[in-house]
Amino acid sequence: MTIADHERLMDETEPVAGVREKLERIWETEPGLIGWLSTVDHKEIGLRYIVTSFIFLALGGIEALIMRLQLAQPNQTLVTPKQYNELFSLHGITMIFLYALPVLSGFSNYLFPLILGARDMAFPRLNAFSYWTYLAAGLLLYASLAMGAAPNDGWFNYVPFALTKYNPGPNMDFYALGMILLGISTTVGAANFIVTAMRLRAPGMTVSKIPVLTWGTTTVSVGNLFAVPAVSLAFFLLWLDRRFGTHFFGAMEGGQPLLWQHLFWIFAHPWVYVVVLPAMGLVSDALPIFCRRPLVGYAAVIFGTITTMILGFGVWLHHMFATGLPFLALSFFSGASFVITIPSAIAVFAWIATIWTGRPVITTAFLYFAAFIAMFVIGGVSGVMTAAVPADLQLTDTYFIVAHLHYVLIGINVFAVLGAIYVWFPKFTGRLLSERIGRWNFWLVFIGFNLAFFPMHITGLLGMPRRIYTYPENFGWDIANLIITIGAFILASGILLLLINVAVSLRSGALAGPNPWDAPTLEWATTSPPPPYNFSTIPTVASRYPLWERRLYGEAYSRVGRGPALDKGKEAVATSALEAEPDTILKMPEDSIAPFVTACAMLALFFAGLFQVWSLAAAAAGATFLGLVFWLWPRKQSESEGAP
Amino acid sequence: MSEASAPLDLQAGHHALGWSGVIMLILTEASLFIYLQFSYYYFVAQNGRNFFPASPPEFKLSLPNTIILLISSITAWRASRAARTHARGRTSFWLILTIILGAIFLAVQFQEWASKPFNPSTNAYGSLYFTITGFHMAHVAAGLLILFFLLLWLVMRRIDERRESPVGVGAAYWHFVDVVWLTVFFSLYIVPHL
16 A cells, blocks of 8 residues: 555545535446446345345245145145146245345345445456346246246255156256356355455454354355355266266266265255355344344354354255265264254344343334244254254155245245345335334234244144145145145235335335434445445444444444545455455446356356257357456556546 | 456555455365365265276376476466566566466376276266366366466556556466366376375
8 A cells, every 4th residue: 555545544534525426426327228237336236136036036936835726735736746846846946046045145235335334345346247147047047947847856956866867858957057157156246245344344343343244144155165166066067967978976877876965965054054144144233223232242143153154064964864874974963963053043042132131122124033033943943853863764855844944944034034124125225114014014924924834844743745746635734734825825915015015115105314223333324325335435443333332332433424535536445354454445346248248148158058059159158258358358547547 | 267357456466355356266166176076085985996997097197297287386486476576578488488388288188088998978987087187177278368368468568567466366376276286186196096
C-alpha cells in the first residue's frame, strides 16, 4: 500500500456533498438487457439466487404433492411406477441440490458484503459466473423432465441400477452431467465466500466480531472445496462407465459397486451440514434482534459450527450400515455419528438461552425461528436413533428415514429461510412483509409440516418402505398416509400464502426505512434497499453489534457513516485475515458479459457431451475457452480508473 | 479456469486476492486427486496384487519424465523470482523454458499412453490408469495454457510493474501440478513394485 493510499484510508470525515452521486455513477449497473446480463452486483446476484431457488422449491413441491396424491390411499393408479421413480428422484435432486444450498448462497451473497461492511464480494465476476452456472445446471437437469427421461434412481443414484445395462436411456446422463456442472458453480461460489470473509471485512472486524452467518457459510464453503470433488468425480466416472465402457462400478466387469456409495456419501454427508450450517447462522444473527439481546455463547456457537463440519467428514459410512461392511468400521462410524450430536447441539442451547434471557418480540420471523429450534430437536433425535447400528438396520429404507431427513432439511433449512425472508425482505425491497398474512403463513406451514411428516415416523416403524409407488390396504398405513397427504397440502398452501404476501407487500407493504427491527449489524446501517455501492463510507467496526453499542457499552465505538469514501473508481478495502487491519485498496472489476457467455458455452458443452455430438462439443469447448480468455484479458489500469 | 481470473484484476504482491483465489483452486483440485487415488487404493485393497497388470508400469520413460517436470518447477520458480524484480526479459526466458519442459512431459506421457497393451475399457485397472493420468495431463495442459497467456501478456506489456503477481500465481499452480504428479507417480509406478 502506498502512503497516499494509507492517508486516504485514515480519512474520518463525513462524506462530502456529491459523493453519493459519484459513487452511484461508478457502481451502478447499465440499464437494458446487456446490463442485466452483465451485472456483478452481489445484491442482484443474491436475489437471483433466492428467486431461482424458490422456483425450484415450488417445482420440487409440486412433485411431492403428486406423490402424496398417489399415496393418499392404497392401490392408487394416478402415476405409473416408472413415473413415480422419476418423481421421487427429481424431487430429491431438486430440493437438495437446486434449492437447499442455492437459497442459502442467495442470502449469503446478498448479505456477506453488507454485514461485513464491504462493497462487493471478493470476485464479483466469479460470483455472476457461479449464479449463471447454477441456473445452467438447473436447466440441464430439468431438460430431462422435458424429454421424458428424468433421473429415476433416487437422489443417491446407486449403481448398478444407474448403469446402462439397467438404465439405457439418457436419464442418468442428465443427472451425472448436471451434477458436474452444478459442482463447478458450488466450488467457485465457495472460493468466493471464503476469500470475501478472509479479506474483505471492514477494518476492525477481527475474527471474534464476524457475524455468525459468515462463519456458517465460510465453514461450509471450506467443506465444499473438499467435498464437492468427490461427487463430481463419482458422476464423471459413472458417465465414463455408461458411455465409454470403463469398469469402475459394474461388478460383473470387475468394478466396485460400493465405491460409488463411498464417493457419493463422502460428499453427501458433509453436504447435509452444508445445507444447514448457514441457515443456523441466519438464525444466530437474526434471533438476537427479536430477543433484544446479544447471542448467548457466540464463541461456543462458532466452535460448534466448525467442529460439526469437520466431524461431518467422518460419518459418511452411517449411510452404508446395511451394506455388509466390517464390524470395526460400523462401530467407528456409529461412534462418530453419536459424537457429532454434541457440537451440533451447542447452538440449540445457545438459542434457547438467548430467548430465555431476552425479551422476545413475537413476530412471524420469531415464530419461525422458535419452530426451527423445536424441529431441529426432533430431527436431531431421530438422527441419533439411526446412528445406532442395530436400530439403523431396522429403520433404513423405511419412512422413518424419510421423516428424519425432512425434519432436518425442512426444519433446519426451510424454517430458517422463511424466518430470514421476514427479517431481510425489508432490506431487499424497502418494504415490510405483512405480519397479518405472516401469522397465517407461519401456522399453516407449521401445522402442515408436522401433519405431513410426523406420521411418517410411525409408518416407518410399522415397516412401510420408502420409495414404493403404492401399498396394499390393511397394513395399518392407510390413515397415516391420508393424514400425511392432507398435511402436505396444508404445508403447500402455507408456502403459497408466503408468495401472496410477497406479491402484496411488494406493492403496498409498509415502508421499512434503514432499520425497521432496530437490529445491530451493519446491513441495517444503510438504506433499504441499499445503494449499488452499499456504504458511502467504509465503516470501521469495534464490536460484534456495531449499531447497539450505545446501549450495550454506553458509547458508539464503531465508526459508521464517517470514514474514507473511496470514490476514485470502483474501490474497496482489503484487510488482513485475522486482525482486519487495512491492507490495500482494491480496484474492483467492472460489469462484464463474459461470465454469462462462458456459462452459456459450458451449458452447450454439457448438452453436446450428453448427446455425444462431438463436433458441437468441440465448438462449445472452444467457445468456453475463448470466453475465459476474454474474461481474463487484462485491461489497462487506466481503463477502470478515474484518477492516477 | 475462471479462478485464475483473480490476479489480473488486482494489485501486486501477496496482498492481492489472486493468491487467495489460487489457494482455493489448489485445495479443491488437490481433493479431486485425493478422491481419484482413494478410488485406486480402494481397488487395490479389495483385489490385492491381482489388481495390477502382469507387467506394471515401467520407469524407463516415467522416471526421466518425472525429473523433467521437477526441473520445470525450478524454472517456474525462477520466472516468478524474476517477475518480482520486474525483469521482463528474464521472466519471459524462464517462462518459455518452463513451457518447453512441460510440453516435453506431455509428449512423453502421450507416448506412454500409446505403448500400453491395454485401454480404458480393458479392465478396472485400465480405467483407473487412464483416468488418473488423463486428469493429471489435463491439469498440465491447463497449466501450460496459463503460463502461455502470462508470457503473452508479459510480452504485450499487459502485465506491468504493478501487476507482477500473476506470474507468481501461475507458478504456484504449476508447482501444484508437479506435486500432484509425484503422488500419481508414487501410486501408479512405485506402489505395484512394493
